[in-house]
Every structure is written in structure tokens, then in C-alpha cells.
Amino acid sequence: MPATPSPQPRLVSLRVSPWSERAKWALDHHGVAYRAVEHFPVIGERRLRRLVGPDKPRATVPVLVAGPEVISESWDIAVYTDRVGSGSKLIPSEHERAVRTWTTLADDAMQAGRALVIAAMLSSPRALDENGPPAVPGWLRPLLRPAARSLTRVFSRKYALSLDETEAHTQAVRAALDALRKGLKASSPHLLGSFSYADIVMATLLQGVSPVADRFLALGPATRAAWTREGLAREYADLLEWRDRLYEAKRVGASTHR
Ligand SMILES: N[C@@H](CCC(=O)N[C@@H](CS)C(=O)NCC(=O)O)C(=O)O
Structure with missing residues (x-):
């Protein structure tokens, strides 16, 4: 039986934010397809907090939801793209x-x-x-x-x-x-x-x-x-x-x- 394709990763992000741009750039560089979901500061705070969990001192975007993984730091998203992507390593x-x-x-x-x-x-x-x-x-x-x-x-x-x-x-x-x-x-x-x-x-x-x-x-x-x-x-x-x-x-x- 063919494996069920995993759903496209979702990037919760803030269009104007340079931190979100870092994550988008890393994903695009590696040819990792994703769906961007816009976060609205303050108004979206509770939803964002639920997503990243109670332990993170500050709930921030970008957050990449890739299957079971919820990756809530731009650095970690870059590491993830290096792991799964097809481009040259961003963090050799x-x-x-x-x-x-x-x-x-x-x-x-x-x-x-x-x-x-x-x-x-x-x-x-x-x-x-x-x-x-x-x-x-x-x-x-x-x-x-x-x-x-x-x-x-x-x-x-x-x-x-x-x-x-x-x-x-x-x-x-x-x-x-x-x-x-x-x-x-x-x-x-x-x-x-x-x-x-x-x-x-x-x-x-x-x-x-x-x-x-x-x-x-x-x-x-x-x-x-x-x-x-x-x-x-x-x-x-x-x-x-x-x-x-x-x-x-x-x-x-x-x-x-x-
Ligand atoms: N250490 C975090 C910092 C990210 C960060 O500061 N994000 C801000 C960008 S302005 C944010 O989430 N703003 C929206 C909000 O706080 O609701 C990372 O590298 O991902």
C-alpha cells in the first residue's frame, strides 16, 4: 500500500518580520514546500501560545508545524530545512x-x-x-x-x-x-x-x-x-x-x- 503523503508543513509567520523572512528564505532555498499562515500580533497571542506550549518564555513566530514537529525558533527551522531539504547546507x-x-x-x-x-x-x-x-x-x-x-x-x-x-x-x-x-x-x-x-x-x-x-x-x-x-x-x-x-x-x- 502506498504511504500516505504527509501534509504540507505550515509556517505560522508574520509577513513583515525579518525573523519570519529568515525561515521562509531557508525553506525556499531548500525547496521545502509549505503553507504560510499569517499571525496577527497580540490578537493571535493565545492561539500562538497554545501552539508553542506553556514552557517557552515568549511565544514568537516563525513556528513551523511539520507533521508531529512544532519548531518555534527560526534557528531550529533553518536546522530542520538543512535536514530535509535539497539545497546546499545553510549551517555547514x-x-x-x-x-x-x-x-x-x-x-x-x-x-x-x-x-x-x-x-x-x-x-x-x-x-x-x-x-x-x-x-x-x-x-x-x-x-x-x-x-x-x-x-x-x-x-x-x-x-x-x-x-x-x-x-x-x-x-x-x-x-x-x-x-x-x-x-x-x-x-x-x-x-x-x-x-x-x-x-x-x-x-x-x-x-x-x-x-x-x-x-x-x-x-x-x-x-x-x-x-x-x-x-x-x-x-x-x-x-x-x-x-x-x-x-x-x-x-x-x-x-x-x-
Ligand atoms: N528567537 C525567536 C525570535 C522571533 C521573534 O522575535 N518574533 C517576533 C517577530 S517581531 C514575533 O513573534 N512577533 C509577533 C508576536 O510577538 O506576536 C526566533 O528566532 O524565532
């Missing part, structure tokens, strides 16, 4: 330590970047309107703005974001970008000699400096502005060029799940 064993170091660096800088983006969203009524649930019609969104603002504040508390420390956060992002610039000098165009998860985490960190083109991830104009740091974008234009080239060359399948 000889580079695992180095890839982890780049991932920790990106994670820390992205936490700072998240505070900058959320502060910008809170001060942009249009960005708040653009990020309401898709079912809400455009004309109703300005009326729901106070609700959108308080949901964004709840989100900010979940991640203990200090929204007014702009300078410190900018410095944290800058430190990671300086490290990237140095790392690329040694072995351009890839951090570790060939394409790896290190390139993915550092490229997706740049989303909070200047987002990728709409064909990779479509954003409303006010949302795009909230994700853009003009000063950093000028200072690190070389890295944005690197990121854009990497997307052109390596971000296969990006439009499938947008």
Missing part, C-alpha cells in the same frame, strides 16, 4: 559556531531595530492604519487607530522595548553593521566563503535599515517609511547594495507566499 557543520555568532549578533541588533521600528510606527498614523487586520476596509482604519495604537503598545511591552532610547538602539544596529562590513571584506560576497544562514540573518537585519524591494516584500508607503532609517541607510549604502545583490541571486521563491 564546520561553520556552525561562526553562523551562531552571526545569528546572535543579528538577534541583538534586531531587538534594537525592533524598538526603532515600533517607535516610528507609533508616531505614524498612516503606518498604524496600514497594519490593521486585512479584513478591515480602508475607510474604517482611521477610526480604529486608537485600537491599533494600543495593540502596538501591548506588543512593545511584550518585548520590553525602550522606545525612547533612539541613540543607544541606533548604536547597537551600527555595531552589527560595522561587523558585517568587516566580515564581507574578508570573503565577499558571502560571509563564510559560500552562501550560508549567516548571510540570511545579516541580510534580513538590513530590513530595519531600508526594506527590500516590493517584489520581495510589498509594504505600504508609511510602513516602508517606518522601517527606514535614513541616516543608517546613507552610512551603510554599500551593505544595502550587498543585500540587494544577495536577494537577486539567492532569494528564490520569495513571491510565492507574499
Whole structure:
């Protein structure tokens, strides 16, 4: 009797989030088919908590549900794709330590970047309107703005974001970008000699400096502005060029799940 095909993995994710983009990139790189299910922050919190279980200190996306496995860290999803996928290894064993170091660096800088983006969203009524649930019609969104603002504040508390420390956060992002610039000098165009998860985490960190083109991830104009740091974008234009080239060359399948 033929084996029952296992159902397609489900990726619970947040379209705009660089952490979700990491997971999608790893899945697409390896040709692993999946169905993306959009998570809505705060409103979807209880459902997400049920999915990841009570032990995880913070319930976050991306979460990959693949048969009996529930994988709730982007790193672990990349490891999973290396295990089941058909592409080149994203975390080759000889580079695992180095890839982890780049991932920790990106994670820390992205936490700072998240505070900058959320502060910008809170001060942009249009960005708040653009990020309401898709079912809400455009004309109703300005009326729901106070609700959108308080949901964004709840989100900010979940991640203990200090929204007014702009300078410190900018410095944290800058430190990671300086490290990237140095790392690329040694072995351009890839951090570790060939394409790896290190390139993915550092490229997706740049989303909070200047987002990728709409064909990779479509954003409303006010949302795009909230994700853009003009000063950093000028200072690190070389890295944005690197990121854009990497997307052109390596971000296969990006439009499938947008
Ligand atoms: N360590 C986690 C961090 C993921 C993370 O921070 N996810 C945020 C992205 S903004 C999230 O889940 N946001 C939605 C929410 O908290 O409801 C990973 O690497 O997967």
C-alpha cells in the first residue's frame, strides 16, 4: 500500500518580520514546500501560545508545524530545512559556531531595530492604519487607530522595548553593521566563503535599515517609511547594495507566499 503523503508543513509567520523572512528564505532555498499562515500580533497571542506550549518564555513566530514537529525558533527551522531539504547546507557543520555568532549578533541588533521600528510606527498614523487586520476596509482604519495604537503598545511591552532610547538602539544596529562590513571584506560576497544562514540573518537585519524591494516584500508607503532609517541607510549604502545583490541571486521563491 502506498504511504500516505504527509501534509504540507505550515509556517505560522508574520509577513513583515525579518525573523519570519529568515525561515521562509531557508525553506525556499531548500525547496521545502509549505503553507504560510499569517499571525496577527497580540490578537493571535493565545492561539500562538497554545501552539508553542506553556514552557517557552515568549511565544514568537516563525513556528513551523511539520507533521508531529512544532519548531518555534527560526534557528531550529533553518536546522530542520538543512535536514530535509535539497539545497546546499545553510549551517555547514564546520561553520556552525561562526553562523551562531552571526545569528546572535543579528538577534541583538534586531531587538534594537525592533524598538526603532515600533517607535516610528507609533508616531505614524498612516503606518498604524496600514497594519490593521486585512479584513478591515480602508475607510474604517482611521477610526480604529486608537485600537491599533494600543495593540502596538501591548506588543512593545511584550518585548520590553525602550522606545525612547533612539541613540543607544541606533548604536547597537551600527555595531552589527560595522561587523558585517568587516566580515564581507574578508570573503565577499558571502560571509563564510559560500552562501550560508549567516548571510540570511545579516541580510534580513538590513530590513530595519531600508526594506527590500516590493517584489520581495510589498509594504505600504508609511510602513516602508517606518522601517527606514535614513541616516543608517546613507552610512551603510554599500551593505544595502550587498543585500540587494544577495536577494537577486539567492532569494528564490520569495513571491510565492507574499
Ligand atoms: N528567537 C525567536 C525570535 C522571533 C521573534 O522575535 N518574533 C517576533 C517577530 S517581531 C514575533 O513573534 N512577533 C509577533 C508576536 O510577538 O506576536 C526566533 O528566532 O524565532
